[in-house]
Amino acid sequence: MVEVYLNEKFIGTVDDPFSFVDDVKDLRRKGALSDDINVHIDHATQEVHVFCDEGRARRPLLVVKQGKLILTEKHLQQLRDGELTWIDLVRQGVIEYLDAGEEENALVAYQPQDLTVDHTHMEITPGSISGVASALVPFGNYNQSSRLIIGSKNQKQSLGFYAANFHLRLDMDANILHYPQLPLVKTKIHDITDYEQHPSGQNMVVAVMCYDGYNMEDGVILSKGSVQRGLARSTYFNPVKAEELRYSGGLIDEVSVPDAEVKGFRGEQDYRFLEADGIVSPESQVGEGDVVIGRTSPPRFLSSMDEYNLSTSTRRESSISLKHGEHGIADFVIISENEEGNKLVQVRLREERIPEIGDKFTSRHGQKGVTGILINQADLPFSASGIVPDLIFTPHGVSSRMTVSHLMELIGGKVAALAGRYVDGTLFEAENTDDVRAELLTMGFREDGVENFYDGRTGKRMLAKIYVGNMYYLRLRHMVANKMQSRARGPIQLLTRQPTEGKAKEGGLRLGEMEKDTFIAHGASLLLKERFDSDRVVVPICEKSGLLGYFDARSNKLISPVYGEDSTMSYVEMSYAFKLLLDELLSLGLYPKIELEDKY
Template identity: 60%
Template sequence: MTEVFVNSRFKGEVDDPHKFVGSIIGERRKGNVPQNVNVYYDETADTVFVDGTKGRVVRPLIVVKDGKLMLTDKHVQQLVKKEIAWEDLLKQGVIEYLDAAEEENAFVAFFEGELTPDHTHMEIHPIALIGLTTSLVPYGNYCHSTKLAIGGKNQKQAVGFYASNFSVRMDMDVNLLQTPQAPLVATIMHEISNYNAHPAGQNIVLAVMGYMGYNIEDAIIINKGSIERGFGRTSYFRPAIAEELRYAGGLTDQICVPDKDIKGYKTEVDYRYLEEEGIIYPEAKVGEGDVIIGKTSPPRFLSSMDEYNLTSNIRRESSVSLKHGERGIVDFVLITENGEGNKLVQVRLRDHRTPEIGDKFTSRHGQKGVVGAIVPQSDMPFTASGITPDIIFSPHGIPSRMTISHLIELVGAKTGALAGRNIDGTTFVAESEIDLRKELRSLGMRDNGTETMYNGHTGKQMHARIYIGNMYYLKLKHMVSNKIHSRARGPIQLLTRQPTEGRAKEGGLRLGEMEKDTFVAHGASLLLKERFDSDKTLVPVCEGCGVIAIYNEFKNKSYCPTCGDNVEINNVEISYAFKLMLDEFKSLGIYPRMMLESKY
């Protein structure tokens, strides 16, 4: 007797599990059992599991009966003519969804040619095995699976032509590739996903070689000429938003050029770009601190005193201005209303980004790298026919990562570029490498993709033949100009008087606990003290009671709030954080005393 579980609950027993499972599957194909029900017979445990619950991953397969596909040419013709759709195939039992468990009982063929009477299913297409982004990697069956996943992941970060109506969109933080190209080596998924309407990369010439040590550790060398011809040039868009909010008491924000007597008024220079309505004009070149949208807000607290105060009409400055390190050109100004009918102003900033040292680029095979040097075209190595590579890629990135697909794409794209056609690189069904090589040879090239090259500086022929060809390269959204940061002096936190944290706040770079330990271990005690001087303060300490005294600047005299001014008061240099801790102790009812003695 075989136990039967329905949705993981024990329901009963059957005599012949195979017949039972077969009948359920049969009924499902007929449409008498819902499509999402899956059956699985576990032979070792002699148990049947019937499952129709949510949350299982299922995938479609073509049903095979007696070694023959249920999907006939008639079906295909009807599909092409759009007489039937996917749902009809499901209803007819031509295609069915299997979950991970039922797949265990299935025998799935890859291609029609390998069908035998034992097969139960066939893949719709071999790339149905892998996901959408992963199948965008050409020659994926020649690649290490983890690198394939990384390659797919990297493509999601690529800067491309994300939407053709970008000029009227107000997306936050987007990049746009100025001259995108369709890939030379594409997969069927590029076609399905209409990739060529929104491509994210460019076809470039890649040489696999070293270049004076500037491409060690996954760095790449970029040809300056290529950048000048448009490689990797992107635009960066970021909108600034201001609303006229309403407050209690009929008060509202006002988008305008702020008056000079307003609270928090910046300098006149900061408002120089604003037009009468208080909004900046398009194509204005703005930099750090410049006001884009002028705005004033009503005062924060309305006390009864203000009613009698003649100067009560003081409004606050609340303009939108560029933060530290930001710059750009005003691209687009939009004045509209928000959902509540308040005035809403959006100003889109545009910034031009040419590739620079530290920008991140990748091929489609998880071979990412940052720019190590930008070399003038005159210094780049060249082939006998005068081709200079756009990118030089280090050969050390290949052996340990085993991304053979990267190498095959190079030959494929080279063949495609020379023959003037696109190459199909779909995983499992791509054009074979042997054919590509044959074609490459017929085009007058060496069939292994190498060429004789000459040193760009000296013109000497190189001893080694260089593997060179075309490739589809992507610029990733991680750019140095968004990340570069340094600080000598700068803003501090109000509470602790220590430097702020993070690039956006122009923060300091923390010297942490373990870094501190290294100073101590070296015995560099005074250097350590200096490092931590960022919040040092001079406090007067009363020798009588040991708490912090008060310094009166007018009288140039210190006095103690408890002991008066007839006690000895000395100035002590401590960190402000410590002073703060002592204050917190006091607030807890703990009396911390500082007992002073001469340091020397």
């Protein structure tokens, strides 16, 4: 006697769990029970579990009986003719969905030739062990699993054609690739997901070689000629927003060109791009600090006097201008209302992004690289037939990462380009690479994919033959233009007087604990002090009490907090952070007494 649970609730017992489970499955396959029902025996606890609740992850499998598929050639023919659909197969019990529990009782074969009497199911395709994103990696089954994961993650960051209505949208950080292409080496998933409707990369001629070391340590070299012809060129869109906020007393922000009387008025020059409505004129080139949306706000604190005098002169300027490092062309203006009914003005900025040194590229195999240099077409190596690579990839990236699929795509792409067809690289079902190589041989190339190359600078033939072919390369959204920053002086934090942190705040690069240690290890004591001078202060200290004093400008005297004028005060240099610590100790009720002595 075995206990039966429905959705984890005890409902009764059965004498023969095996026939019970088989009966439920049979009824389900016949259609007498809903196909949402799953049943399994938990062998560890000797319980039967029936599930029909929502939220279970289930996957479809082909049903196998006595070592034979229920799916027949007749079914397939009917599918081709459109007489049957997927749901018909499910209803007929040819395909069924298993949940995690029922999967534990099933023995699933990968291929028809593996089937035995013990098997209960077969995969619809062996590739179904992977998700959609990793199935986009061609020849993925030849890779180390970690590289497959990296490869599919990289694809999510690639620039492409993310939405057909992009010119009407106001997405943050949106990128559009100018000339997207369909990959020459594709998988069945590319067809199923309509990849040609939203491709996200370009087929490039890739040579696996070195060139003066500009592609060492995961670098790539781009052909300047190709880039000038539009290779991997993209446009970056970023919106700027302003809202007309409502305040108490019926006061409201106003989007307009601020008057000269407005508090905090910047000057005519700063508003030069604004049209009469206070919004930037489309297609104007704006840069750092330029006002994009002019706006004025009511005064912050209303005193009794001001209530009688609500003229524009008391209004504050609150325009939206471009932050540090931002620039672009005003592309598109939308004036609308938000949920609260406030007027909302949005301006989309557009900027053309031509690949430059520091931009990130990747193949679909987790082989990412950063552009090390752009080389003139004339100086690039060329093949005997005059082919010049668009991108040069380093061979050292392959050996340790073992991305065999990267090398296979290269040769697959070469065949695809020469034969004028797509090469199939579907997971577990890819074209045989031996056949692909044989095809390459028939087209007059070496079957191993290498070719004689000549140095573009000297014209001499290179001693080694170069592995060259076509690969689908993706431009990733990490571009130097968004990240580059430097500072010599700039804003500081109010509390500690140390430089601010982060690019948005024009911050400094922190010389941290470990960096400090390196200075000390070198004995560069005075240099270290200089590096930490960013929050240097010179404060007067009372020699009697050892506390911080202050300078009284009225009497032109230094004042001790304890003894007033009756003390000797000395100026001491320290970091503001330490001065803050002393103050905080005072607030703890501790008395940090500084004992001064002569420096020499």
